[in-house]
Amino acid sequence: MLMMNRPMIAGFALNGFDGLLDEIFNASPFQNAREAGVYPPVNVREDENAYTVEAELPGFKMEDVAITLTGNELTVSGSRQCDGEAEGSTWRRRERISGQFSRTLVLSDGVSADKVDASLLNGVLTITLPKAESAKTRKITVRQA
Amino acid sequence: MNGCCSTNAGSNAGASCAPATHAATGGKFYRPAVDIRESEREFTIVADVPGAKPEAVDIDVNQGVLTVTANVTPAEHGGARFARREYGVGSYRRSFRLDNSIDAEHIGAELKDGVLTVRLPKASAHQPRKITVKSN
Numbered sequence: 001m002l003m004m005n006r007p008m009i010a011g012f013a014l015n016g017f018d019g020l021l022d023e024i025f026n027a028s029p030f031q032n033a034r035e036a037g038v039y040p041p042v043n044v045r046e047d048e049n050a051y052t053v054e055a056e057l058p059g060f061k062m063e064d065v066a067i068t069l070t071g072n073e074l075t076v077s078g079s080r081q082c083d084g085e086a087e088g089s090t091w092r093r094r095e096r097i098s099g100q101f102s103r104t105l106v107l108s109d110g111v112s113a114d115k116v117d118a119s120l121l122n123g124v125l126t127i128t129l130p131k132a133e134s135a136k137t138r139k140i141t142v143r144q145a
Numbered sequence: 146m147n148g149c150c151s152t153n154a155g156s157n158a159g160a161s162c163a164p165a166t167h168a169a170t171g172g173k174f175y176r177p178a179v180d181i182r183e184s185e186r187e188f189t190i191v192a193d194v195p196g197a198k199p200e201a202v203d204i205d206v207n208q209g210v211l212t213v214t215a216n217v218t219p220a221e222h223g224g225a226r227f228a229r230r231e232y233g234v235g236s237y238r239r240s241f242r243l244d245n246s247i248d249a250e251h252i253g254a255e256l257k258d259g260v261l262t263v264r265l266p267k268a269s270a271h272q273p274r275k276i277t278v279k280s281n
Contacts, residue, residue: 041231045222052225056195056232058259082180082191090182092184096178096193105229123195 039101040076040125048137051107051129059096060124065120067127069113074129077102109135152206157166173213174238176260185273188247188265194237202256204263206249213263215256246271 041056055076057065065078082098110132118127179190190213194202197215204213219234243249248268255262 038231042229043231043234044229045225046228047225051228054220056193056259058193058195060258089182089189091180092183092188093179096180096191096222108228120258122198123193134193134234 038103040098040103042076042103042105046107050129050131051109053105053112053125053127053129055103055125055127056123057120057125060120060123060125062118062120063078065125067116067118069111069116069129073104074107074127075102075104076125076127100105111135158277160277173234175233176212176239177215177237179239186267188266188267190241190261190263192237192239192261192263193259194261195255196234197237197256197259197261199256202254202261204254206243206251209243209245210240211243211252211265212238213254213261214238215261 009135029072032049033099040057042053043080044054044098050068053076057078059080059082064080067069068075068077080098080101082094082096107129107138111129116127118125120126172276179193180191182189182191192213194215194217196217201216202214203216204211206212209232215237217234217236246267248266251266253264
């Protein structure tokens with residue numbers, strides 16, 4: 001579990017991007033996720049072709065992070081230890097989150113699982129999930145009779 | 146706490162979506178989470194500054210106050226809309242008051258994977274010294 005002075009909600013399952021969170025935070029989708037004990041905070045962008053999920057994971061390496069996609073359910077999990085080199089020293093302040101986390105997001109449209117790409121740069125995880133062809137908006141041309 | 150690092154004024158806001166106004170400069174900055182450790186020889190400040198690049202980090206000591214700034218410019222994302230927004234992207238800043246036990250000339254810092262580590266060695270007069278007793 002995450003070691004923080006607030007209760008953490010591990011594996012916090014979010015049912016759809018815009019629904020549950022708004023209810024919990026009293027219609028304030030921009031509430032600080034950390035204050036609510038959700039880690040890591042994520043931003044999701046969407047256009048007609050893809051989702052881009054970003055999460056702040058400072059100090060993580062790619063091998064510390066697991067990403068799984070089941071249907072349109074994306075799970076990001078991992079762990080970080082912040083007490084390296086602590087031997088022979090005394091903590092004076094401890095604010096950084098340490099331990100295990102897991103978060104699941106449900107994407108509203110289907111994605112092409114084999115085209116998902118992830119990178120971790122400067123402590124920011126970016127996952128690109130192209131939408132499945134069947135989920136893309138198609139323009140139907142109406143023929144003239 | 147013996148010496149070093151009391152966190153300075155500024156703001157109590159966490160790294161939330163709305164950056165807090167920095168008291169000294171008036172600019173908008175996020176306040177990074179930090180760990181601080183003390184050993185016999187130094188203090189170590191470790192700060193989470195995801196998204197920051199080494200060349201954009203600025204550390205200065207002015208009148209006994211250490212200020213760490215990491216400039217981050219939010220990326221452009223064309224026409225994509227936010228389907229979910231839980232954190233804001235922007236520059237980080239936090240200040241720490243140092244006492245005179247710190248050897249300010251030899252403060253060192255490194256940034257790796259969005260984590261900034263600042264080492265503040267204690268002045269030699271404040272380090273423990275072992276006195277060898279000679280026998281005749």
